[in-house]
Amino acid sequence: MFERIKEMVVKEFSQVFRDRRMKAIIFVTPILQLLIFGYAVTTDVKSINTAFYDLDHSYESRELGRRLEASGYFIITGTPSSAKEMGDLLDRGKVLAVLQVNKGFGRDLARGVPTEVQMIVDGTDSNTASVAMDYSTRVINRFGKEFGTRAGIQRVVKPARIDLRSRAWYNPDLRSRNYNVPGVIAIIIMLTCLLLTAMAVVREREIGTMEQLMVTPLKPVELMLGKTIPFALISYFDMALVTTIGVFWFDIPIKGSIPLLVLSTAIYLLSVLGVGLFISTISRTQQQALMATFLFYIPAVLLSGFMFPIENMPVAIQYGTYLNPLRYFLVIIRGIFLKGNGIDILWPQMAALLLLGVVVIMTSSLRFRKRLG
Amino acid sequence: MNHIETAVEFSGLTRIFGDFTAVDQISLAVGRGEIFGFLGPNGAGKSTTIKMLCGLLTPSAGSGTVGGFNIMTEAEEIKKNIGYMSQKFSLYDDLTVEENINFFSGIYRVPREKKRERKEWVLEMAGIADRRGALTKTLSGGFKQRLALGCAILHEPPIIFLDEPTSGVDPISRRNFWRLIYAMSREGKTIFVTTHYMDEAEYCDRLALIYRGKIIAEGTPTALKQEYMERDVLEIEVEQVVDALEVLEQSGIETAIFGSVLHATVTDAGQESQRIRESLVKAGLKVVRIEKIVPSLEDVFVTLIEVS
Known part of the structure; x- marks a missing residue:
């Protein structure tokens, strides 16, 4: 049995490393994704383009504007002279926020009369908007405390026409990269593993070697292990690759235990390999396998909490996410990387993932065997 | 067994x-x-x-x-x-x-x-x-x-x-x-x-x-x-193969194209070859030769399939 599985694994590796596309999937895709999420896709909010609609032109109003900019979160890129011009800047997306200071602001401050400023935020991107509002609130409050010693400034934040849904930000001081990279590892493993498994099986069917293998004494279980072990190993390799770059290049901390990470990855791979095998049983050609892979992969990523928190989703969909292995693994991998969680905290996720994995791989194996028979 | x-x-x-x-x-x-x-x-x-x-x-x-x-x-x-x-x-x-x-x-x-x-x-x-x-x-x-x-x-x-x-x-x-x-x-x-x-x-x-x-x-x-070819096979060489095929099929003779010639399956080669030659000539086709041949497996095959 081991002899045959070994032959399968050796053969699979020779094929994978001779195939340019496969090599790209293994080496280029993970690094590319990591770089994109490490550098380009940042959910950190800084340098928000802001218009300063100053109707007061007083020392105080100018000082407020300067303070806003000094916070580092806002850059004043426009000074509209009319409400229409201000609206225009927002409409065209030239600015994401407008600080409006009405006439009499400086005078009222000096007199100690309660006064108002208005912060208008483009709520299209609700995350950025709520963060911008938080930041501006802080700046204006501090300014108010300083200048309004004789009397408070009453600040009113009026949201733009769009309803702002505030979101519990994971940790405002944490770099989004730290949060993203462990997630990227999880989705890279998923994509690599799914694609390689599904494609490798389907390719054999396409070229007829599957049939050839079926007339040899090779047992279905040997065939299946021979077709999954190489990709599990490659997935581990990718994980190590991305983690290494993450840790040494992007300074991502790993606070938790690495053995626990390795163990939970194995549990995670059960479901992913299972889905890959399943796709191979429903696809005749490699194109179909590719389509099916993405039909699974994209919803799995979107509904995993990788980018959008599950708590914000409609309840029905939230229940649906319980069938998504990525959902559990994200909690585990982020917990291990960022919080240093141990098995004492993560066991419910691990148990759920294990259960899901066993069910998926059993179902797929049965289908796989049936398809061969 | x-x-x-x-x-x-x-x-x-x-x-x-x-x-x-x-x-x-x-x-x-x-x-x-x-x-x-x-x-x-x-x-x-x-x-x-x-x-x-x-x-x-x-x-x-x-x-x-x-x-x-x-x-x-x-x-x-x-x-x-x-x-x-x-x-x-x-x-x-x-x-x-x-x-x-x-x-x-x-x-x-x-x-x-x-x-x-x-x-x-x-x-x-x-x-x-x-x-x-x-x-x-x-x-x-x-x-x-x-x-x-x-x-x-x-x-x-x-x-x-x-x-x-x-x-x-x-x-x-x-x-x-x-x-x-x-x-x-x-x-x-x-x-x-x-x-x-x-x-x-x-x-x-x-x-x-x-x-x-x-x-x-x-x-x-x-x-x-031997067993399945009790009848004889005539190889017919004509200049217009397709036309000849049509003529012979119309007169009810089992005929098939074999490369550039026709094979007709008949019960008695001696009698039929003359009749075939006449009907082809009558149709204005030029007959190069007609001869009885040892049937190939292909003949057997075609015959058997036509029978079933």
Whole structure:
């Protein structure tokens, strides 16, 4: 049995490393994704383009504007002279926020009369908007405390026409990269593993070697292990690759235990390999396998909490996410990387993932065997 | 039944796909060491039959044995005792010649001490000893075919199934391939081969003709020609083959185009040849020659199919 599985694994590796596309999937895709999420896709909010609609032109109003900019979160890129011009800047997306200071602001401050400023935020991107509002609130409050010693400034934040849904930000001081990279590892493993498994099986069917293998004494279980072990190993390799770059290049901390990470990855791979095998049983050609892979992969990523928190989703969909292995693994991998969680905290996720994995791989194996028979 | 003498036998073998009966209650026995040809047009059920015998497809009904093992219950044992090669020459194109051999050698559990010897045998047999490090996709059809055969029989199985092994291969490679098959048969191996090349059918010890899922004739090539061709075959050479075919068919004579000539099947060559010549001339066609010939298997085949 081991002899045959070994032959399968050796053969699979020779094929994978001779195939340019496969090599790209293994080496280029993970690094590319990591770089994109490490550098380009940042959910950190800084340098928000802001218009300063100053109707007061007083020392105080100018000082407020300067303070806003000094916070580092806002850059004043426009000074509209009319409400229409201000609206225009927002409409065209030239600015994401407008600080409006009405006439009499400086005078009222000096007199100690309660006064108002208005912060208008483009709520299209609700995350950025709520963060911008938080930041501006802080700046204006501090300014108010300083200048309004004789009397408070009453600040009113009026949201733009769009309803702002505030979101519990994971940790405002944490770099989004730290949060993203462990997630990227999880989705890279998923994509690599799914694609390689599904494609490798389907390719054999396409070229007829599957049939050839079926007339040899090779047992279905040997065939299946021979077709999954190489990709599990490659997935581990990718994980190590991305983690290494993450840790040494992007300074991502790993606070938790690495053995626990390795163990939970194995549990995670059960479901992913299972889905890959399943796709191979429903696809005749490699194109179909590719389509099916993405039909699974994209919803799995979107509904995993990788980018959008599950708590914000409609309840029905939230229940649906319980069938998504990525959902559990994200909690585990982020917990291990960022919080240093141990098995004492993560066991419910691990148990759920294990259960899901066993069910998926059993179902797929049965289908796989049936398809061969 | 005698397992020593019978390599493959089955009866009532049936395979139904949905409402289509691909193989309809066929029965056969193939003796040990025979080259058994399984003939039929495309879609007649040849591959389906072979797949059932190799354990790739489960029969819908019927029973049988391959190498003495039950095809319904002992598929695993059968797989150890057969070699199977399909028309696809299923090799890994992206592996080298040697890697392909090593892989199948491992899958078939060829004993370690024999692996080397078997590998050299395959390389020698396929005539690609000098190309062992080449990627399989760079081989031409004939070499690929022989390498595929070699990989399928690394474990020296007593029974070999070949499903249209020569399709898409040039005539010289086909001839070489049949030389190999002969050699293996002399070593006592049983060869069950499907083909739709009639010239190849002549090489077989025995033949079965399958048409629309049923076996319509069985026997040695000579016996088939005698038994099924009680009538005579006239070869007619005319200048306008297609027009002549039309004329003859209209006068109710079974006629088929064979290359550049016509073959007409008649009850009595002496009487009919004159009548045919007259009707062709009357139609304004120029007759070059009409003569009685020994029917080929192709004639037999065409006749049998027309009858059924």
